[in-house]
Amino acid sequence: TSLSHLWTPLNGPYLTRCMASNMGSTICLRPTLLVRINPSFPRLLRPSLMPISTSPPGRPKDSGSPSEDAASGGLEEFKKRIKLGPNLGEFVKASGQPLPPSAMCSPSLKRVPGEHLRLPEWLKRDIPCGGNYTKLAKDLRGLKLHTVCEEARCPNIGECWTGGKETVPTATIxxxxxTCTRGCRFCSVKTSLKPPPLDPEEPVRTATAVGQWNVGYIVITSVDRDDLADGGAAHFAETGSLARAWTFSQYL
Known part of the structure; x- marks a missing residue:
């Protein structure tokens, strides 16, 4: 009768899952899995899972197979390599330089009576308004165009559209x-499996906006349209060709 899936202890805290088969009068065990367990685990096994002897009375047991010796030797070699390897101190090194104020944080958040807990400065953004921002927003509404800056609710929209002393204004169409056919959870753009059809006049209106805006960079991006056979490639190519014809000093 064939025996299968016997569990026999090996080297104390290890168990070897063996496949046993009856070959004449000899039982051959082949290890198939090595599992690390608690040393006291064998005492908790049910009687049907306790180790059994397969050798006839008075006959000495066979020594471990070459595969068992190789597994044991490989484990010991691995332990030596871990012991002689680098420690945590070699990876963590103190620079000794003080952190900038933007990288420092308060060690505690104890509230003082009458004092309000303030948010860090790097977490705050000014409300965009006036100047080039107002013009871009007005043109987008008039031309019925969309921008990922607004649809994705980017907090840096004021810095991009308005620019600064060291940066030039940038617009994104x-x-x-x-409406996108994807459902990325990190994005705030609207999603739908069946968005509205493409607007054939959108490439012309996009080129018109490119010619009107006084910005340094114009970025043209798009939603994903998996509902279209070409994914919107032809529409994108037409928009890029018309917009480039209206580009003068801007980078497109």
Whole structure:
């Protein structure tokens, strides 16, 4: 009768899952899995899972197979390599330089009576308004165009559209509608499996906006349109060709 899936202890805290088969009068064990367990685990095994002897009375047991010796030797070699390897101190090194104020944080959040807990400065953004921002927003509404800056609720929209002393204004137009067929959880753009059809006049309106805006960079991006056979490639190519014809000093 064939025996299968016997569990026999090996080297104390290890168990070897063996496949046993009856070959004449000899029982051959082949280890198939090595599992690390608690040394007291064998005492908790049910009687049906306790180790059994397969040798006839008075006959000495066979020594471990070559595969068992190789597994044991490999484990010991691995332990030596771990012991002689680098420690945590070699990876963590103190620079000795003080942190900038933006990288420092208060060690505690104890509230003082009458004092309000303030948010760090790097977490705050000014409300965008006036200047180039107002013009871009007005043109987008008039031309019925969309931008990923607004649809994705980017907090840096004021810095990009307005620019600064060291940066030039940048505008981003999102074509092929404002509804995406993907459902990325990190994005705030609207999603739908069946978005509205493409607007054939959108490439012309996009080129018109490119010619009107006084910005240094214009980025054309799009939603994903998996509902279209070409994914909107033809629409994107037409928009890029018309917009480039209206580009003068801007980088597109």
């Amino acid at each position: 999102m074509i092929m509608g404002d």
